Amino acid sequence: MTAVMESSADAAARPEAGAVASFDVTLKVRRFNPEVSEEAYWEEHTVTAHGTDRVLDALHKIKWEIDGSLTFRRSCAHGICGSDAVRINGRNRLACKTLLKDVNPDKPITVEPIKGLPVVKDLVVDMEPFFASYREIMPFLITSGNEPSRENIQSQADRDRFDDTTKCILCAACTSSCPVFWTDGQYFGPAAIVNAHRFIFDSRDEGATQRLEILNDKEGVWRCRTTFNCTEACPRGIEVTKAIQEVKRAMITRAF
């Protein structure tokens, strides 16, 4: 009898069976608009979200329902395009892959632009310095001789050698989490080295020497301090620091 009374009392508070629990969450967003002020500031918004919502959904809700001037990048919104890397609670994450329930929605969730790159507006940064480093390592297949008339075949083992670094989506979460990159932006950064690794260890590629030469720069792989921030930040789970160490090792075996 008591059991029946308890369940009827709870019924009002408990959501319907199969329904997704909803909760209020506060987002503390770093705002910056150079047309209004040179100073960036924090702005808080509270929105109602569901257990299945991501940080991107909360940002959408703010932009679509509260403040249309909030500016951020997103394209596919499903973790493939790499547009919406932001700093959530001090860690670089894709807003579209981070569930609100995983970043402690009981406290305000801070959302800032990724560090080390110039901010254009709100959460949008100028990615050009990042892409400039990427272009420097020549991210394309270099071969010699005649153009092949059929498929360029590679064994599974040869392909596995660089499989991890093919997963990069160029979101800049790794490079903008690197304390060495923050200093003066001269360091090539983890993303450029990962993409060089993808070709250096490709058995079909013949540009490894050139790429190693490029990364044997004062601002190249030798500035890596193995803090593992990049590995921790990568939304694709690439072992970034390991890839950088493999490039270092290739340089050392080449030099001695």
Next chain:
Amino acid sequence: MSTQTSIPTPRSPYVRRKTTRGNYELYSWVFMRASGVLLVVLVFGHLFVNLMVGDGVKAIDFAFVGGKWASPFWQMWDLAMLWLAMIHGTNGVRTIINDYAQRDVTRGVLKGLLLLAFTFTVVLGTLVIFTFDPCPADAPAQLLASFCTA
């Protein structure tokens, strides 16, 4: 997590200033590993001989040091320790300056001071190891190593 005051104002774009290719950083990286291994042997060997062998720490006095530096073996040991430790440490501080100094002027000044401190310590240390006189002429005999009076 992060506080409101932690982030500086958004900064202007930058470009790579110049290409600085070469094997200098490679050799420096390899040196740090190699000298580190050597220093473990040298430093712990030094500590063991000075503090644990024989009378241990109580044996250290002017005569002990004088006796050690009369032998070419310990001169070379201490010289290797001095040079490797100084180059290893200075190179480490150099990379720290490179990582943390944001302005070129600051970086230049700090590295200049570092080089000055390095040169001073290494020159002075090397000079002491090779010009050390274990038997000064007018010193009381009980302070000196046994071979002085013999």
